[in-house]
Amino acid sequence: MDMTQPSRLVSPTRPSWVGRIAGGLLCVLLSIFLVVSAPSVSAQGAGVLALSDEESQEWQATARRAELTLEAGRASDRALERLRAQLVDWREVFMDAQGSHAQRIDNLQSQLAVLGPAPDDGSESAEISARRQDLTERLAELRAPVLAAETAASRASGLIAEVDTELRNRQADALVAIGPSPLNPVDWAEGLAELKDAVVFPLQEVRANLGNELRLFQFRQNLLVIIPLSLFGALLLMRGRGWAGGLVSRLRERLHVESGARAVASTEVLTFVVSLGKVLVPWVGLVLLVQALLLTSMFGLRGEALIAQVPLWGAILLVSVWLCDKLFPDPPAPAVFEVDPDKRPALRRVGGGLATAVVLAQIGATFEALSVLDEVAGVLLAFPLMVISSLALMRLARLMRAVIAPGLAAVDEEEAAPLRLRAAALLVRGAMIIAFLAPLLAAIGYRNAAEALIYPAVYTVGLLAALFATQHLATMIYALFSTRDDPAEALVPALVGVALAVLALPILALIWGMRVTDLTELWSQFMTGIALGDTRISPRDFIAFAMLFGIGYVVTRMVQGALKTSVLPKTRLDQGGQTAVASGVGYLGITISALVAITGAGLDLSSIAIVAGALSVGIGFGLQTIVSNFVSGIILLVERPISEGDWIEVGGQMGYVRDISVRATRIETFDRTDVIIPNADLVSGTVTNYTRGNTVGRLIVSVGVAYGTDTRKVEKILQEIAEAHPMVLANPAPSVLLQGFGADALDFEIRAILRDVNWLLSVRSEMNHTIAERFAAEGIEIPFAQRDIWLRNPEALQHTPAAQPATPASTVEERKDERED
Incomplete structure (x- = not known):
């Protein structure tokens, strides 16, 4: 076991970000596969039986070694990771063992429940007592390994938690550890000399290999493979993007004839797939070139280690440039963001420059790890690359701020800005702060803290770009099968965006420093479930x-x-x-x-x-x-x-x-x-x-006629009108009633039973029209109220002299009188 304490917590190679992300995704996918495919051990009653003596001794030795290692505190991070992996394996064994004999234990508990508790007066028969004692002993015998497994699993979980705490403490100490400043001129001579030696050493290896007969023989043997690989690889690398871009342009011109959301979506999906050739074709050429260079056997160990990383760096550059093309394309291609076409080329250039800065930083980190540089030389190498990355991030943040500024300015002061704009503004502000703070921390000497800020921020920008491009593709695919004119506002693309954000959370956690083991531990705790009383819901x-x-x-x-x-x-x-x-x-x-x-x-x-x-x-x-x-x-x-x-x-x-x-x-x-x-x-x-059971209902139509009209004639006319309407039932027959002598008219009513009371208003309206027509034809008047005003003592209204006593106040008597013209 390596018991040496590292001087500072630095990853051996800076490209380990990609490895950590890939490892985390692999662990998460494997865990999901196991959850879906693995049978329920507890439900079936199958599981690992009690450990043998040899396995128990091995576990005790592992647990004791872990406790001693944690107490000493001198083990390296790699040794602690290996120890933690062993503890996790043992915990899985114990978790499986907890389900052993589950069905038999449930059966015995059911039998004991049927027997019930033993009576206090001792009146129970000897046979029942013996049966209860036998069941109790068998239950205790079966539960013994289960209890032992629970105890061991708890002990393993505690040790794993202690290891995680130790690793996190070391990581935190490394972040706040101060080292040499790159701005200190005293260290420049020593650091630059070591950098020069590190650069010269691979060149010396190449020179030595050129004078080695065995290497030259191997080179001549592989020459027939090296030449075609080099030519074909160079051709694909130099012309691949142009070929794919030309194919995309021709497809867009041919498919852009049709209009409509579905036609635009089909064009975007097809061009999206074809545009992947901008990444794949040149990357294949790069891989062929790398293979050709490795077949020469002329670059030595360090040179070959650097060359082996070139496909990864090339993939980062190609994917970054491709994402910039998809997010900020030239018209007429629709952009993912509403950006002024004049600003799109600048955004693409800055995005490509940011990716280049990150690749240069990864090259420097790999070179530092391979050359085993000391802290001074490492800082002198990493600081300029960090400054370049910070400048590129600052430039991108300023461009994005200019892009979202019109949207924020258009929002009313009394209204809140949309969530998307507010989130974008917050991210831009955070990126600018990090771009300013990271070089400052590195200049002071906090290199680890600076690198933990600037590079995760850049990787986060790349992750967000990938998420937006993926959601845009999902929206276009949805538009192919949707009839909506604006598919981006539909629910399905929004749900896809939420799902992508959730899936990106583990990647984001890995980017910002969380270890893969931390994610797997969280996943393990999540799969264990929550306890509600004696029930655990997973x-x-x-x-x-x-x-x-x-x-x-x-x-x-x-x-x-x-x-x-x-x-x-x-x-x-x-x-x-x-x-x-x-x-x-x-x-x-x-x-x-x-x-x-x-x-x-x-x-x-x-x-x-x-x-x-x-x-x-x-x-x-x-x-x-x-x-x-x-x-x-x-x-x-x-x-x-x-x-x-x-x-x-x-x-x-x-x-x-x-x-x-x-x-x-x-x-x-x-x-x-x-x-x-x-x-x-x-x-x-x-x-x-009104319609319970049937729709039959009664209709009442009221009408008044002038005094002096023949009432029997009116009754006959109204009866004919009621009987003639098709909605009125003949049985019972409608009736006409003289209701009384009103103040202004003789009041009649038609009372009829309708077939469907839902038509009551329409029938009343039709009957009123018919009544008006028949009365007009028969000369029957429908009266309206009139008022005659009689003045008593009208002379009281005339002007009288002042000396004359005032006449009594006049009174006005209102009398209603019905008049006929």
Whole structure:
């Protein structure tokens, strides 16, 4: 075991960012695969049995070695990582062993539950006592390895946590550790001399290999392979992007003839796929060139190690330039961001320059690790590269600030800016602060802290660019199958964006310094689940519950659909009864689906029954109105005092019932507005149902005629009008009544029974039109009120002298008199 303490926490090679991200993704994908594919050990009762003596001794030795190593605190980071991996393997063994004999243990516990507790008076038979003792002993024997596994797993988890804490403390100490300043002239001579020696050494290796006969022989042997690889690789590297770009332009010109969202989406998807050739073709050429250089065997160990990293650096450059082309393309290609076409070339150049700066920094870090430079030489090499990266990041941040400034300026002062603009402004501000702060920290001597700021920030920019490009592709793919004119505002692309953001969180964590083991530990804790009483609910249980409930829900909806369309229409039930049956089947199916899902997922909720009962009391007081409406909805569906399509009046609201749910009923008024009425009001209040059972209803039409009109003639005319209308039933026959002698007219009423009361207003209007026409033809007057005013003592209104006593106040008597012209 390497017990040496590193002087500072620096990764051996700076390109390890890519390796860490790839390793983290591999661990996450492997964990998901194991979760989906691995059978449930606890459910089947299978598992690892008790450890053998040899395995127990090995575990004890491993645990003791871990404790001694942590107490000494002198082990290297690599040694601690290896030790942690061993502890994780042992913990997995113990976690699996906890499920051993689970089915048999449950069986024994069930038998003991049937026997019940032993009576205190000792009246139990000897056979039952012996049986209980035998079951208890067998249960203790089976649970012994399980308890031992739980104890060992707890011990392993504790040691793993201690190792993680030690590694995190070292990482934090390294970040705040101060080293030599690159601006100190005293160290320049020594550092530059070491850098010169490090650069000369690979050249000396090349010179030595050129004079080595064996190397020259190998070179001549491979010359027939080196030449075609070099030529073909150089051709692809130099012309590959141009070929792919020309193909994209020709495709865009040919497909741009059609208009519409779907045509634009098909063009974008096809050109997106073809544009990948801008990355793949030159990268293949670069790989061929690297292979040709390695086949020469002339570059020595350091040179070949550097050359072997060239495909990775080339891929970073090519992908970065390709992302810039996709995010800020030249017109007529649509841009992912609304950017002025004049600013797009500048953004592409700055993005490519930022990628170049990062690649140069990775080359410097790799060269530093291979050459084993001391701190002074490493700082002198890394500081200029860090300054270049900071300048490129600052330039990009300023350009993006100029891009989002018009959008922020267009927002009203009283309104909040859109979330996307506010997030972009915050990221730009953060990038500018990091670009200024990182070189300053490096100049002081905090190289590790500076590198932990500037390079993760640059990688974050690249990750965001990849996410935006991927979401843009997903939006275009969605537009191919959508009829929306603006697919970017649809729900599916938004959900894809959220999913991409969630998937990017582990990568972002790795970029900003989290170790792969930290992610795997978090994933392990997440998969362990949460404990509620004696029940532990894991994601596997939740997934099983969701799948079973989803299947039950789909089956329920299918049964409901079959009932509504195929079965219930053939019965004698009315529309309201059919709706009630379908709703009842739906509620019953969802309840059964929930119970089956809980049972199938293996969730034992008995241990939290008391807590759930206490919560239900509190929730019941808070939700008593909702519960009341729910119960009222069930009553409405069972008793069916109202049904969909009924014309009802409740609480001063009149209209047609359009929907009855478990909480409320929706009524559409005659003004075509929807009124939501709680079901409790329909059950406890007074409801008038005009169409309950049938649609027959009575119509009353009132009309007045002038005094002196022949009342029998009027009665005959109104009777003819009522009987002639097609909506009036002949049995019972309509009737005409002289209701009384009004102040202004003789009051008549037509009382008729309509076939469909829903047409009441229309029938009344038609009858009024017919009455007006018949009365006009027969010379019957429909009177209107008139008023005659008689003045008593009109002389009182005349002007009198001042000396004359005032006359009594005059009074005005109003008398109503009916006059006929």
